[in-house]
Amino acid sequence: MLKQEIEDGQASLADPSFRHDVLRGFEMRPRAIPARWFYDRRGSELFEAITDLPEYYPTRTETAILQACCGEIAAIAGAGRAVVEFGSGSSTKTPILLQAVDPAAYVPIDISGDFLRESSSLLAAAFPGLTVLPLEADFMKPIALPLQIAATPKLGFFPGSTIGNMVPHSSVDLLRAMKASLGEGAMLVIGMDRIKDPAVLEAAYDDAQGVTAAFNLNLLERINRELDGTIPIATFRHRAIWNDDRSRIEMHLEALADVAFGIEGRPFAMAAGETIHTENSHKYGPRDARMLLRAGGWTPVAEWTDPAGLFAVILAEA
Numbered sequence: 001m002l003k004q005e006i007e008d009g010q011a012s013l014a015d016p017s018f019r020h021d022v023l024r025g026f027e028m029r030p031r032a033i034p035a036r037w038f039y040d041r042r043g044s045e046l047f048e049a050i051t052d053l054p055e056y057y058p059t060r061t062e063t064a065i066l067q068a069c070c071g072e073i074a075a076i077a078g079a080g081r082a083v084v085e086f087g088s089g090s091s092t093k094t095p096i097l098l099q100a101v102d103p104a105a106y107v108p109i110d111i112s113g114d115f116l117r118e119s120s121s122l123l124a125a126a127f128p129g130l131t132v133l134p135l136e137a138d139f140m141k142p143i144a145l146p147l148q149i150a151a152t153p154k155l156g157f158f159p160g161s162t163i164g165n166m167v168p169h170s171s172v173d174l175l176r177a178m179k180a181s182l183g184e185g186a187m188l189v190i191g192m193d194r195i196k197d198p199a200v201l202e203a204a205y206d207d208a209q210g211v212t213a214a215f216n217l218n219l220l221e222r223i224n225r226e227l228d229g230t231i232p233i234a235t236f237r238h239r240a241i242w243n244d245d246r247s248r249i250e251m252h253l254e255a256l257a258d259v260a261f262g263i264e265g266r267p268f269a270m271a272a273g274e275t276i277h278t279e280n281s282h283k284y285g286p287r288d289a290r291m292l293l294r295a296g297g298w299t300p301v302a303e304w305t306d307p308a309g310l311f312a313v314i315l316a317e318a
């Protein structure tokens with residue numbers, strides 16, 4: 001593609017799947033754009049900031065649970081497994097597990113090559129002698145793991161309750177894909193967020209400093225940046241709503257007034273009060289969590305939670 005074409009606005013280097021999901025999302029009723037598009041560089045930085053917020057309990061709670069339970073995980077799983085982390089991102093919880101389980105190798109998998117390379121080199125520096133084999137891939141599909149670890153039993157690691165961002169049938173597909181990727185004798189450590197007081201949940205997804213609002217609204221900024229959009233961002237507000245029937249927090253972007261805008265030259269309009277659904281974050285009771293794992297082909301073998309029962313870490317076997 002010619003540089004001049006890009007500067008003239010006649011062509012862009014936007015990801016074709018992003019363009020497809022956004023244009024389709026604005027045509028759908030209700031409007032919806034998949035949450036995976038939050039994570040451009042700015043969105044990833046805002047997510048890191050969310051994990052430090054006083055209202056956002058999941059990260060610090062899961063970290064404390066892992067600090068307390070990784071010794072037991074090591075005792076049950078045994079040493080010498082290859083740890084395979086799905087959606088490693090900034091890998092902040094990984095050192096706790098790696099320290100405890102004495103792995104044969106560490107395979108971080110992430111769709112974002114930049115983040116993967118940065119966090120892999122940090123981990124390799126922190127664990128000299130550990131074989132780190134980063135894999136840039138979409139872990140929603142079965143993945144061919146590096147040949148070096150073909151004969152090594154695997155310990156999958158999927159923290160953060162990222163599974164909660166999928167609707168139930170997709171989370172079952174993902175658990176099955178993980179089982180296929182990890183192979184015979186594999187085990188999985190997974191973090192799952194618990195159902196709790198809706199006020200606590202809504203505050204966690206609509207914090208007082210407005211960081212989650214900025215994270216949600218950055219999706220519109222990304223559309224404007226990458227898809228030549230003219231969305232007036234200030235005409236939208238962030239909403240976080242507990243949907244009790246579906247056991248999930250939903251994030252939406254609501255138009256505050258009638259609004260018209262273009263995306264790559266195509267006209268769109270929204271009436272005041274209409275929303276774009278941007279994320280689901282499912283929460284699970286203890287039995288729901290175990291049932292989901294079983295539906296995905298995994299047998300839960302041990303489970304740890306914090307004293308207030310906010311979050312759970314589950315160890316399961318294939």
Ligand code: AVI
Pocket residue numbers: 050058160161162163164165204205212279280281
């Ligand atoms: C990445 N994921 C597990 C987060 C969550 O809690 O569902 C994403 C997030 N969205 C808003 N705040 C955090």
